[in-house]
Each structure stands twice: as structure tokens, then as C-alpha cells.
Amino acid sequence: MxxxxxxxxxxxxxxxxxxxxxxxxxxxxxxxxxxxxxxxxxxxxxxxxxxxxxxxxxxxxxxxxxxxxxxxxxxxxxxxxxxxxxxxxxxxxxxxxxxxxxxxxxxxxxxxxxxxxxxxxxxxxxxxxxxxxxxxxxxxxxxxxxxxxxxxxxxxxxxxxxxxxxxxxxxxxxILPPERKQMLESHLMLFFTGLSRLSSDVEKTKINNYKNREVELRKMAEMVNEAMDILNGPDRYMLEFGKLLDEGWRYKKSLSDMVSMPVIDQIYDAALKVGAIGGKILGAGGGGFLLLFAPPENQARVKEQLKDLIHVPIRFxxxxxxxxxxxxxxxx
The missing domain is CATH 3.30.230.10 (Ribosomal Protein S5; domain 2)
Structure with missing residues (x-):
């Protein structure tokens, strides 16, 4: 075995x-x-x-x-x-x-x-x-x-x-100092939307649209280095990571109409109203897990706001x- x-x-x-x-x-x-x-x-x-x-x-x-x-x-x-x-x-x-x-x-x-x-x-x-x-x-x-x-x-x-x-x-x-890595982990929240989908179907619509979204894709690649600068900066910059996630999510939604849907947008907006800084639907989009970035002091409000979803604690x-x-x- x-x-x-x-x-x-x-x-x-x-x-x-x-x-x-x-x-x-x-x-x-x-x-x-x-x-x-x-x-x-x-x-x-x-x-x-x-x-x-x-x-x-x-x-x-x-x-x-x-x-x-x-x-x-x-x-x-x-x-x-x-x-x-x-x-x-x-x-x-x-x-x-x-x-x-x-x-x-x-x-x-x-x-x-x-x-x-x-x-x-x-x-x-x-x-x-x-x-x-x-x-x-x-x-x-x-x-x-x-x-x-x-x-x-x-x-x-x-x-x-x-x-x-x-x-x-x-x-x-x-490579991050342990306390810096722990700080990043402590700001992340994972929720299951209850919606599942075939990622290949969503991704096909993105691939077919690549030629029309070159600006967005180049910007999304640049965000990797921007995120690294944030992680390597002072502790007070950590919230910028969440803001960058929010910006990236908006670019991602522009790649295909299938990435998001009204119910996902409603969930995301509801989380932002009670203290989340940013986030994204993981994977291709169209459902699945929602990753949120929220300061620890705001997370109880976020969980209450999204109480109909399953919250999954995670570590790296x-x-x-x-x-x-x-x-x-x-x-x-």
C-alpha cells in the first residue's frame, strides 16, 4: 500500500x-x-x-x-x-x-x-x-x-x-521572517461559496479573449513583483497586499464574463463593507472558494456577514x- x-x-x-x-x-x-x-x-x-x-x-x-x-x-x-x-x-x-x-x-x-x-x-x-x-x-x-x-x-x-x-x-x-509570514497568514480568510464549476469551461473563454486583454494580463503579471515589494516592506504596508488583491480581482473579472456572477459580487461587496480589504475567487472563477484579506480585528464581523458560507481556516x-x-x- x-x-x-x-x-x-x-x-x-x-x-x-x-x-x-x-x-x-x-x-x-x-x-x-x-x-x-x-x-x-x-x-x-x-x-x-x-x-x-x-x-x-x-x-x-x-x-x-x-x-x-x-x-x-x-x-x-x-x-x-x-x-x-x-x-x-x-x-x-x-x-x-x-x-x-x-x-x-x-x-x-x-x-x-x-x-x-x-x-x-x-x-x-x-x-x-x-x-x-x-x-x-x-x-x-x-x-x-x-x-x-x-x-x-x-x-x-x-x-x-x-x-x-x-x-x-x-x-x-x-523567504520571509517567521513573524512576517504569520502576519500574512493571519490576514487571510477562506470561504466556500457552495458553487462548483468546470474550470476548463471558464478558462476556455479567457484563452479565447487573450488578444483583447493584453494590457490586463501584463498588469496582472507585474502585480507579482508589486506584491513582493509589499511583503518585503515595513509591517505597516501589509494592508497594501489586500488592496492589490482587490485590484487584481477586478482585472481578473475583465478577462471573461464567466469569472464572476452577481451572487459572487454580492458576497464580495458584503465582505468589503464590514472590513475586508480585498480578495478574489480562486482558480478559474465562476464559483468555488473566495479568498479574503482582512485585518484580524475585522474578521469576526466578516464571518458574521458571511455566516451562510463555510469558513475554512488555513495555514501555508x-x-x-x-x-x-x-x-x-x-x-x-
């Missing part, structure tokens, strides 16, 4: 510039962090006496004889790409719901690759994990996804990622995708 644990992530700035259609011509940059909420994938070789060869357990259960008949697209793609000819049982569990803007799809893909490679006795680095997941999602599944999620959850930590026109990227860890996470149980013989 192998169990991988892969974090979810929140993206602060630069989302949208991590799409190959954009950064291969213009370059791109994002600022994001992994958080202490996880996707767990357990994997073991399936004994031969079962009628089925593959058993996949997630929101549904699939008992399948051949890989091509697996309905879960990421599982089918990964098993095909890795040429998994031995019978497998795969279970998925997550701390937070899928399709919610926290990079859950990439956490699943990264975690599955990590688990299967470990089961076969192979170590795979964070860079290889990210690259493999990007290849699976973009080239095999042909999904409308960027490249930041796979990197964020494979590496873990609080990072600046720069995307280059030649298709490569650099990951730079953000540093380890990235890892194997938390390694018993390849299947014996406990």
Missing part, C-alpha cells in the same frame, strides 16, 4: 499568465502558496483473483477490466501514459471539495503519479512531478489549464514562479506532494 499526500494551493497574483498560449509569447509570473489541506491517493496492486483488473474509488466506484474503459479521465490518462499493466486499486480522498478553485484537479494528478511511481519503486522529484502532470493535463487530456497548479502542489511552499517563452519555468521560494504548507505511507509489499 502506498499513500501520497498532495496539498491544495491558493494563487495570489499572476493567474492567467501561466497559460502556454500567453507565456510562450509574453512570459508570465505567478505568486502562490500551498496550504495545509490535502488530496490523499492510496494505491496498491490488486490480487489476481478479482474479476476486475482496476478498481478506482472516488465519488463513484469503478471496477474495470481494461484501462481504456476507465471513466475518470485523469486516472485513465495516467495509467495509460505510465503503461500500468498490473492490476491496481486506487482510492481518492480530499479535505476540500473538487472543482473549487484550489488546484484540486492538479493535486489529484500529481498525487496519483507520485503514488504509482512509488509503488513501482521509483522516486520522482518535484520538478518531474510537475512536468509530468502538466504533460498529462495539457497534452494528453487537452484540458484548458495553465501550468501553475501542478508546480504549486508538486513543490509546496510559498513561491514565485516565472514562466519563460521557451516553455521552461523557474521556481523561487519566498511547505512540503509539497509526498509519500506518507510506503509499504509496497501490501503488508501492515
Amino acid at each position: 502506498i499513500i501520497s499526500r498532495t496539498p491544495f494551493r491558493i494563487s495570489f497574483f499572476g493567474g492567467g499568465t501561466d497559460y502556454p498560449a500567453w507565456f510562450r509569447e509574453n512570459g508570465g509570473a505567478v505568486l502562490s502558496t500551498a496550504i495545509d489541506k490535502y488530496c490523499y491517493i492510496s494505491c496498491r496492486y490488486l490480487p489476481q483473483f478479482f474479476e476486475h483488473k482496476y478498481r478506482i474509488v472516488y465519488s463513484k466506484i469503478e471496477n474495470i477490466k481494461v484501462i481504456q474503459d476507465i471513466e475518470h479521465p485523469a486516472v485513465r490518462a495516467v495509467l495509460t501514459w505510465l503503461k500500468c499493466d498490473k492490476g491496481l486499486e486506487i482510492h481518492h480522498d480530499g479535505d476540500l471539495p473538487a472543482r473549487s478553485g484550489l488546484g484540486s484537479s492538479s493535486s489529484f494528478t500529481v498525487g496519483l503519479i507520485n503514488a504509482i511511481m512509488a509503488l513501482s519503486g521509483k522516486y520522482i522529484s518535484s520538478a518531474e512531478l510537475a512536468d509530468c502532470a502538466i504533460h498529462i493535463e495539457q497534452n494528453i487530456l487537452k484540458e484548458n489549464v495553465g501550468s501553475q497548479d501542478q508546480i504549486a502542489v508538486a513543490y509546496g511552499g510559498f513561491n514565485r514562479v516565472e514562466f519563460k517563452t521557451d516553455g521552461t519555468y523557474d521556481v523561487t521560494s519566498i 504548507e511547505n512540503s509539497g506532494s509526498k509519500i506518507v505511507l510506503y509499504q509496497p509489499s501490501g503488508l501492515v
Whole structure:
């Protein structure tokens, strides 16, 4: 039995510039962090006496004889790409719901690759994990996804990622004094809107609109460096981080009519009225989790104002995708 644990992530700035259609011509940059909420994938070789060869357990259960008949697209793609000819049982569990803007799809893909490679006795680095997941999602599944999620959850930590026109990227860890990092964490609030969506559908509308939004996308990439200046400045500048999130959210909404909707705008405006400084819908938009930046002294009012939503306390996470149980013989 192998169990991988892969974090979810929140993206602060630069989302949208991590799409190959954009950064291969213009370059791109994002600022994001992994958080202490996880996707767990357990994997073991399936004994031969079962009628089925593959058993996949997630929101549904699939008992399948051949890989091509697996309905879960990421599982089918990964098993095909890795040429998994031995019978497998795969279970998925997550701390937070899928399709919610926290990079859950990439956490699943990264975690599955990590688990299967470990089961076969192979170590795979964070860079290889990210690259493999990007290849699976973009080239095999042909999904409308960027490249930041796979990197964020494979590496873990609080990072600046720069995307280059030649298709490569650099990951730079953000080093902050512990008290400064804690100050940033203490200003962040995460709420589940209860709305889920297929991010690929939203992202497709953004990609189709890239040529008309070059000014906005360049500004969103520049915000990564602006955010770094704020984080490295005096404590009194911390509120500027929230104001920059608000500015970035307004640019993000301009990329597609599907990024927001009236109910999301109402929730966001209600939070600002009681003390939040800024925020954004995470991921593609259209629902999922709302990230808010609010001074600690205002957060009780924000929670009361948004009492119909689920508040999820979070902390930054540093380890990235890892194997938390390694018993390849299947014996406990």
C-alpha cells in the first residue's frame, strides 16, 4: 500500500499568465502558496483473483477490466501514459471539495503519479512531478489549464514562479521572517461559496479573449513583483497586499464574463463593507472558494456577514506532494 499526500494551493497574483498560449509569447509570473489541506491517493496492486483488473474509488466506484474503459479521465490518462499493466486499486480522498478553485484537479494528478511511481519503486522529484502532470493535463487530456497548479502542489511552499517563452519555468521560494509570514497568514480568510464549476469551461473563454486583454494580463503579471515589494516592506504596508488583491480581482473579472456572477459580487461587496480589504475567487472563477484579506480585528464581523458560507481556516504548507505511507509489499 502506498499513500501520497498532495496539498491544495491558493494563487495570489499572476493567474492567467501561466497559460502556454500567453507565456510562450509574453512570459508570465505567478505568486502562490500551498496550504495545509490535502488530496490523499492510496494505491496498491490488486490480487489476481478479482474479476476486475482496476478498481478506482472516488465519488463513484469503478471496477474495470481494461484501462481504456476507465471513466475518470485523469486516472485513465495516467495509467495509460505510465503503461500500468498490473492490476491496481486506487482510492481518492480530499479535505476540500473538487472543482473549487484550489488546484484540486492538479493535486489529484500529481498525487496519483507520485503514488504509482512509488509503488513501482521509483522516486520522482518535484520538478518531474510537475512536468509530468502538466504533460498529462495539457497534452494528453487537452484540458484548458495553465501550468501553475501542478508546480504549486508538486513543490509546496510559498513561491514565485516565472514562466519563460521557451516553455521552461523557474521556481523561487519566498523567504520571509517567521513573524512576517504569520502576519500574512493571519490576514487571510477562506470561504466556500457552495458553487462548483468546470474550470476548463471558464478558462476556455479567457484563452479565447487573450488578444483583447493584453494590457490586463501584463498588469496582472507585474502585480507579482508589486506584491513582493509589499511583503518585503515595513509591517505597516501589509494592508497594501489586500488592496492589490482587490485590484487584481477586478482585472481578473475583465478577462471573461464567466469569472464572476452577481451572487459572487454580492458576497464580495458584503465582505468589503464590514472590513475586508480585498480578495478574489480562486482558480478559474465562476464559483468555488473566495479568498479574503482582512485585518484580524475585522474578521469576526466578516464571518458574521458571511455566516451562510463555510469558513475554512488555513495555514501555508511547505512540503509539497509526498509519500506518507510506503509499504509496497501490501503488508501492515
